[in-house]
Amino acid sequence: MTPLIPLGALPAGIVMLVAGLIKRGSANAFKSIPCSPIAGLKGGERLFITGKATAPVHTRAPVSGDSCVFYTEAVDRTYRRHQIGSSLNERHTERVNTRAYGGFFVRDGSGTALVVPHYDVLDLTKPATVKDDSLSDMSGSTRRTERLILEGDAVTVLGTPRNLGDFMRYLRANSGLDMPAPFVEQLLKMEKEEAGASLQCFFGQGVERVSDVEHTAYVAGTANSAAFLLKLGAILAASGLAFLLYILKSAAPSQDF
Structure with a gap:
């Protein structure tokens, strides 16, 4: 498997987190x-x-x-x-x-x-x-x-x-x-x-x-969509970051003492 695929999870996760935060802000505003x-x-x-x-x-x-x-x-x-x-x-x-x-x-x-x-x-x-x-x-x-x-x-x-x-x-x-x-x-x-x-x-x-x-379903659906984006974005970002750290660690020269 090419490393670009799991590495791509990091930017994808960040994009989802940003979208989730924006949508959560909208959901909170809608309630008022x-x-x-x-x-x-x-x-x-x-x-x-x-x-x-x-x-x-x-x-x-x-x-x-x-x-x-x-x-x-x-x-x-x-x-x-x-x-x-x-x-x-x-x-x-x-x-x-x-x-x-x-x-x-x-x-x-x-x-x-x-x-x-x-x-x-x-x-x-x-x-x-x-x-x-x-x-x-x-x-x-x-x-x-x-x-x-x-x-x-x-x-x-x-x-x-x-x-x-x-x-x-x-x-x-x-x-x-x-x-x-x-x-x-x-x-x-x-x-x-x-x-x-x-x-x-x-x-x-x-x-x-x-x-x-209808209104109640729309406000609730916006909040649920925000929660889903934040959860999935966090999972993807964490997975991508973990793989990136693994790649960097594997590429680092070993030190013999």
Whole structure:
């Protein structure tokens, strides 16, 4: 066995320890953030909401073809380089595109809030749908990874809500925002109605996390994930360090007395 394999446990363990510490910090912070009934939302206050996702307009997911209220898609492309007359066969993969499409309402029995996430805030736990042709021998092959939020799914949102008027101004200033046109038309109508004035919205920098589990499970799951990373990271780091010390000791010149 090449010594690089056990030695690799040391940096891998350190990375896991750092990730675990960051996640544990998030878990501790989450415990101090209130989870508010939607009817009690106040603009400008950082909090959690939790409820069921629903949307008046559904969309068709690009990979699975399933009907959903929201989806994300990540595209990774694999490049290969073959050198004629040599056994050189290089392969590397890079992410070439990400997309978050749609928006939805969250209802909790007390009220309704609008949520329009962007890709970087999503913390979805359900299995992804993957379409992968990167195992072929052709350079430029792709792997498409899709995650969905379906009608009626439990969701938890962390952020700072603002009113519908603020969201519509944001929407007009960001023409590239990916939402179904019929949904936008409904929001334009709501903006002119009295009921729309009370709708609180999570969007842009005002949405920090969106998960597809209810609030209690999300906070507990974050803490459990942190504990797992810290435990496994400590084991790997200790194993890698022990092997490194063994290698150094074996390489040291012996001294005869």
